[in-house]
Amino acid sequence: MNIKINEDWLATIIAFVLLILAMVNVISPEWMKF
C-alpha cells in the first residue's frame, strides 16, 4: 500500500513530537538556544 502524507500533516506531527519532548523536559532549552 502506498501511503502519501500531506506536508501540512507532516509538519504538524513533527512540531508536536518536538513540543511533547520539550514539555517532558527531554529537549533542554540550552540545546535549542538560538
Added chain:
Amino acid sequence: MTTSTVKQEQKSGPGVLNFIVGLAIVVALAFLARWFKDQVYGIKDLGGLGIPGKVLEFPIWAALVGLVANYILKAVKFFEYPKPGFRTELFLKIGLVLLGAGISFKVIVTAATGAIIQGVIMVAAVYFFSWWLGGKFGLPDTLRAVMSTAVSICGVSAAIAAAGSVLAKKEEITYVTALVIVTALPLMVIAPLIAGALNMPEPVAGAWFGGNVDTTAAVVGAGTIYGETAQQIASIVKQTQNVLIGVVAFLLALYFTTVVEGKKEKPNAAIIWQRFPKFVLGFLLASLIFTLGWIDKDVAGKAIGGMKDWAFCLAFVCMGLELEISGFKKMGWSPVIVYLIVTIFNTLLALGVSWLIFGWLFPASI
C-alpha cells in the same frame, strides 16, 4: 541489472540520500546565518552609519546565506542532487505550529477577528484589481488567475492551488512562483524599515506585513525583524488569509468550468477542505495547550521558542536557496509590470486597512 529495473529506479525520483544531503546543507547554512547574526547583533553603530547591529535580524542573514549558496551550488552544478532537502514550506509550517505554543488563544481570537475582516477586504480588492489589470495588459486568463491568487492570498501555495483549479500551464506556475519570491525577499527587509520610520505599533505593523507581503515565510521574517508581537500578529493574519485558499480555489474552478469552458458539471466543494492549510489546526491546538497552562514557560517554553527560531531559520535559508529566476525570460515583461503595480496597490491598501482595523477597530492587546 535489467532494463526494467533501471527504468523503475529512474521513475522512483529523488531518494532519501538526496534529502539527507540537502537537509545537512540547510542546517549547516542555518548555523552560519546564526553565526553572522551573533557577530553583528551587539554592535551599536554599524560602519558609522548609525544603524544598530540588531536591525540585521536572523531572517536577513539566513536568506542571504541561502542566496549565496544557491549561486555557488548552481555554479558548481551540484544544485539538483540535494534539492529535495530544500523544504521552505515544511520548515515554515513546523515553526508556525511551534509559534502557536507561545500565543494565548484569546490573542488569536482577538487578532483573527480583525484578520478575517482584513483578509476578506484585501483578498477581494487585490484579486479583482490584479485580474482587471492583467486583462488590460492582455495576459492569458490562466496566468491572470494564478497571479491574482498568488498576490492576493499567499504566494506560492496559493499559486499552486489556483493553477490546479484553472489548469494553468507549468511554466505559468514557475513564473509566478519566481515573481512572488523575488518580490517577497526585498519586502521582508523593506517593510519593517518603513514600519519603523512610520513609528507603527507592533500589532499594526504585524497586520500590515501579514496583509501585504506575499509569502508566509517573508511575512514571518518581516515580523521577526520588527518584534515579537509583530511576528505573532503577522503570523495570525497571514494564516487567516491562507485559510481562504480553498474558498478561492473552489470559486475559480467553478468560474473556469462553467463560464470559460462552458461545461454544465460543477466542481466539488470538497476542494475547500482539500486546500485548507491543515497545519493551522496544529497551530490552534498548540495555542490551546499553551492557554491551558500545560507548558512551563521557563523551561519547555524556552526550548519551544528556540526550536521555533531554528525552524524559521531553516525556512529562510531554503527561501534563498529556492529562488529561481530563469523562468522570467520566457514570458516577457508585461506580467512583471502587472505584478509590481499590484504589489504597490496591495502594500498601500494593506497599510490603510491594517491601521484602521488593528490600530482603531480591534487594537490587539498582547
